[in-house]
Amino acid sequence: MALRNPLATLTKRATQSQIARHTASTQQQPWQTRRKMATIVPPVTQDSTSSKGPTAMVFMNMGGPSTTDEVGGFLSRLFADGDLIPLGRLQPYLGPLISARRTPKIKKQYAEIGGGSPIRKWSEYQSSEMCNILDRISPETAPHKPYVAFRYANPLTEHMYEQLLADGFGRGRGGRAVAFTQYPQYSCSTTGSSLNELWKWRQRLETKRAGGEVDEAGAIKWSVIDRWPTHPGLIEAFAQNIEAKLAEYPPERRDNVVLLYSAHSLPMSVVNRGDPYPAEVAATVYAVQQRLGSKNPYRLVWQSQVGPSAWLGAQTSDTVEHYVSRGQDDLILIPIAFTSDHIETLYEVDKEIIVEAEAKGAKGVKRAESLNGSPVFIEGLAQLAKSHLDSGVACSKQMGLRCPGCTSQRCLESKKFFVQQEALL
Structure with missing residues (x-):
């Protein structure tokens, strides 16, 4: 019950009818057109190191190719x-080989979901709309300027950082940015890799390594929102979204629908090193189940394994196949570790797993909507x-704790x- 009270404000400001209207309007447009929804925010000039604003809000994610021409570079x-796909000392050789072999196949998949990933469009929209709200509820740190930094696709982390500098942050002028x-x-493999990349470019662009007269005292002051698996708004x-999908089933079948929470898997080598991801995903699932009243049976499953090494299971595709073979046709797949649609939802789940289930006669396999533009x-x-x-904290206590088996010097630094x-905050 502890999760319910903080949500009163959220549900008053964004009712289910708002979500329904938003969903209906966005479903009528191709994602390339909907990308224009992002609010245009003018550049912010940072000229004071003592003020609380402006504040750069940097959304960090894996990213995805916006067009099929970007697939090769992305892979x-x-x-x-x-950090993401550990291949050991052979990484410089195996990485290019694997990416070259997979590029034609992945290009076809992106072509089937509209010619590219919608993750940039949704990231820009979410960050822009969030900053609009922040300007209203946190005027002391306003204006808030949205940025997006992807790890593997445009806009890349280094391009975001260069834009921060061009907009007047850092380079002796200080200013605050939140990753x-x-x-x-x-x-x-995900947050850690993105933050390692951000740190790398900070060292290259805002220390003596950058050359010239670099004033490190006037560098950007960074803080990090590094995890939020049970935040009330997320839950x-x-x-x-799950309740909306459950409502599509007849009342007499509704409580017996199996909820399959699907998250991106991890290599077991990463899990065994002590990575916190499996536990934090499970925490999200449990919190959602509590909010739903635990009316439905559920399982946590894992998708998107790559290569022959052992990965965290059970696999989403195998789980659906097993349940369908046993006569359990009513299943809802829930992308529990994703904040918007991308290739893993639009192709892997929608066009592979669900289509294969339907071919075997299972008509009750569905997917809950992704978070996307949810108010x-x-x-x-x-x-x-x-x-x-408001906290004055740079990062969570967990952020400073290394995995028990971590040997990465870059991660430590x-x-x-x-x-x-x-x-410095």
């Missing part, structure tokens, strides 16, 4: 990242960001940097 960067991870559950947004979700992002800005930023 090349993805398979070069040892807001859009992976609600922390993993060294309520998921729950409302409840965006309001939740703003409330979370305001709490962070990155964590130390963000933890030490608290003294």
